[in-house]
Amino acid sequence: MKTVFLNAGNETGGGLVHVVSLLKKLKHESIDLIVFEEGPVAKAARKEGIDVYVFEQSNQFDLSVLFRLRTFINNRHYNIVHTHGPRANVLMATLIPFIRVKWVTTIHSHPLLDFKNQGLKGKLLTFIHCQALKRAHGFIAVSNEIKSVIENLGVESGRIEVIHNGIQFSQSHRPVNNKITQPFTLITVGRLTEIKGYSILMDALNSFEKKDWQWIVCGDGEEMNALVTKAKQYNLDQQIYFKGWLTTTEINSVFHYADLFVLSSLSESFPLSLLEAASEKVPAIATHVGDVSDVIKDDTMGWLIPPKDSTAMKEALQEAYVLWEKGKLSCKGEQLYTHASSFTIEKQTQAVMAFYKNITSET
Numbered sequence: 333m334k335t336v337f338l339n340a341g342n343e344t345g346g347g348l349v350h351v352v353s354l355l356k357k358l359k360h361e362s363i364d365l366i367v368f369e370e371g372p373v374a375k376a377a378r379k380e381g382i383d384v385y386v387f388e389q390s391n392q393f394d395l396s397v398l399f400r401l402r403t404f405i406n407n408r409h410y411n412i413v414h415t416h417g418p419r420a421n422v423l424m425a426t427l428i429p430f431i432r433v434k435w436v437t438t439i440h441s442h443p444l445l446d447f448k449n450q451g452l453k454g455k456l457l458t459f460i461h462c463q464a465l466k467r468a469h470g471f472i473a474v475s476n477e478i479k480s481v482i483e484n485l486g487v488e489s490g491r492i493e494v495i496h497n498g499i500q501f502s503q504s505h506r507p508v509n510n511k512i513t514q515p516f517t518l519i520t521v522g523r524l525t526e527i528k529g530y531s532i533l534m535d536a537l538n539s540f541e542k543k544d545w546q547w548i549v550c551g552d553g554e555e556m557n558a559l560v561t562k563a564k565q566y567n568l569d570q571q572i573y574f575k576g577w578l579t580t581t582e583i584n585s586v587f588h589y590a591d592l593f594v595l596s597s598l599s600e601s602f603p604l605s606l607l608e609a610a611s612e613k614v615p616a617i618a619t620h621v622g623d624v625s626d627v628i629k630d631d632t633m634g635w636l637i638p639p640k641d642s643t644a645m646k647e648a649l650q651e652a653y654v655l656w657e658k659g660k661l662s663c664k665g666e667q668l669y670t671h672a673s674s675f676t677i678e679k680q681t682q683a684v685m686a687f688y689k690n691i692t693s694e695t
Contacts, residue, residue: 333361333362333411333412333685333688333689333692334362334363334408334409334410334411334412335358335361335362335363335364335410335411335412335413335414335688336363336364336365336366336405336408336410336412336413336414337351337354337355337363337364337365337366337414337415337416338366338367338413338414338415338416338420338423338424339351339365339366339367339368339373339415339416339417339420340367340368340369340371340373340392340417340419340420341367341368341369341370341371341372341373341374341386342369342371342372342373343371343372343373343416343417344372344523344552344577345521345522345523345551345577345605346440346497346522346603346604346605347416347417347440348372348373348376349499349580349604350416350438350440350474350497350604351365351373351377351416352373352376352377352380352382353498353499353500353677354677354680354681354684355377355380355382356380356382357677357678357680357681358681358684358685359380359381359382361685363382364382364383364384364385364408364410365377365382365383365384365385366384366385366386366387366401366404367384367385367386367387368386368387368388368389368392368397368419368420368423369386369388369389370386370388374386385404387400387401387404392419395423395426397423398423398426398427401423401427402427402430402431405427405431405433406431406432410433411433411434411688411692412433412434412435412436412688412691412692413431413433413434413435413436414436414437414438415435415436415437415438415468416437416438416440417440418443418446418447418457418461420437421437421461421464421465421468422460422461422464424437424464424467424468425463425464425465425467425468426464428467434469434470434691434692434694435467435468435469435470436468436469436470436471436472436687436688436691437465437468437470437471437472438471438472438473438474439465439471439472439473439474439478439481439482439601440474440601441478441599441601442477442478442481442599442601443458443461443462443465443481443482443485444458444462444481445527445599446458446461447461448526448527449526462485465482465485466485466486466487468491469491469691469694470491470492470493470687470690470691471487471491471492471493472492472493472494472495472684472687473492473493473494473495473601474494474495474496474497474601474602474623475494475496475600475601475602475622475623476494476623477601477621477622477623478494478601478622479492479494493683493687495680495683495684495687496602496623496626496675496680497602497603497604497607497675497680498607498675498676498677498678498679498680498681499604499607499608499611499675499676499677500676500677501607501610501611501669501672501673501676502584502611502612514589515544515545515546515571516542516544516545516546516591516592516653516656517545517546517547517548517589517590517591517592518545518546518547518548518590518591518592518593518594519547519548519550519586519587519590519592519593519594519609519614520533520547520548520549520550520551520593520594520595520596520605521550521551521583521593521605521608521609522550522551522597522603522605523551523552523553524549524551524552524553524554524555524556524559525553525554525555526555526598527597527598527599528551528555528596528597528598529596529597529598529619529639529640530549530555530559530596531555531558531559531562532596532640532641532642532645533547533594533596533642533645534559534562534563534566534568534572535642535645536642536643536645536646536649537566537568537571537572537646537649538566538568539642539646540646540649540650541650542650542653545571545653546571546572546573547571547572547573548573548575548586548590549572549573549574549575550575550576550577550578550583550586551575551576551577552576552577556574559574560574583608584608584612587608587609587611587612587614588612590609590612590614591614591615591652591656591661592614592615592616592617592649592652592656592661593605593606593609593614593615593616593617594616594617594618594645595616595617595618595619595624596619596639596645597619597621597639598619598621598639598640599621599622599639600619600621600622600624601622601623602622602623602624602626602627603622603624606618606624606627606628606672607627607672607675609668610627610665610668610669610671610672610673611669611672611673612665612669613662613665613666613668613669614665614668615633615634615652615661615662615664615665615668616628616633616634616635616668617634617635617637617645617648617649617652618634618635618636618637619636619637619638619639620636620637620638620639621639624636627668627671627672627675628668629671632663632664632667633664633667633668633671633672634664634668635648635651635652
């Protein structure tokens with residue numbers, strides 16, 4: 333089976349990891365990558381030995397690329413075109429009547445929230461994207477919540493498969509140290525956008541009675557300046573460290589000395605960052621969104637709290653701090669690892685291949 337992934341090419345964070353991890357696992361199955369701009373996805377894919385083809389657009393609305401894409405895809409005789417992201421979906425919807433392939437799309441996030449807070453332009457892009465993606469032959473939803481959203485757009489349930497994200501779980505872990513030798517260390521990983529709820533986490537920390545803590549912020553985005561300003565207003569700028577985008581190796585090194593991972597999102601699907609924390613046996617506080625509860629099954633593994641609730645966040649932080657003081661917080665990380673390690677990249681890849689076979693067998 334010959335497959336090509338389509339992606340804008342400007343993904344960072346979880347989107348990049350998802351696409352490149354799958355490509356790496358599938359590269360012996362005759363798979364290529366097409367991107368619409370040089371960027372982090374192309375760079376990471378080439379590093380893994382994937383054949384990358386760049387079809388540059390003058391801007392995201394440049395449709396002249398469609399003629400070159402049609403010729404390329406037909407000449408390469410692909411069986412599956414697998415799109416990731418709104419730009420790839422919209423271009424593929426325009427192209428699909430003129431190419432001889434099956435189209436599969438992975439919906440990574442809530443399509444009605446992808447362009448939130450972008451005014452009239454955002455509403456128009458949301459409408460175009462939702463109409464376009466319905467033309468796909470098959471849908472991979474990374475959570476049950478995303479599946480419901482797609483169904484509400486009018487897509488038949490039988491065309492949708494829920495396939496959770498997976499990672500390669502670490503076999504070597506940080507040594508468990510029950511002695512308090514540093515501040516209580518929190519880590520977050522993700523794009524700095526409103527939907528990630530970092531402002532709410534900062535509100536909780538501002539009212540947190542304990543002062544011997546630090547927050548390592550891994551990521552970048554449009555909320556960076558606002559968050560830096562808010563940290564200064566709260567006089568927390570000496571305890572919050574904005575690291576920008578880090579490599580996977582760098583993030584893992586931060587996890588090695590983190591005491592607690594925090595997922596404060598207002599909306600999520602099935603966050604890779606939570607699996608990455610679990611892989612390093614770092615316990616977690618997470619908002620009860622998407623399929624997060626499939627990872628944190630009960631309170632032996634961490635805390636599930638309502639989104640947009642700084643009070644609940646503060647209470648969870650206080651409970652975690654008490655366990656940290658007693659040297660017992662790491663026990664939750666051990667339990668989280670034991671359960672979450674079933675979400676492997678191997679299992680995800682097998683499920684994707686099975687879905688491909690189902691789609692290509694349909695007439």
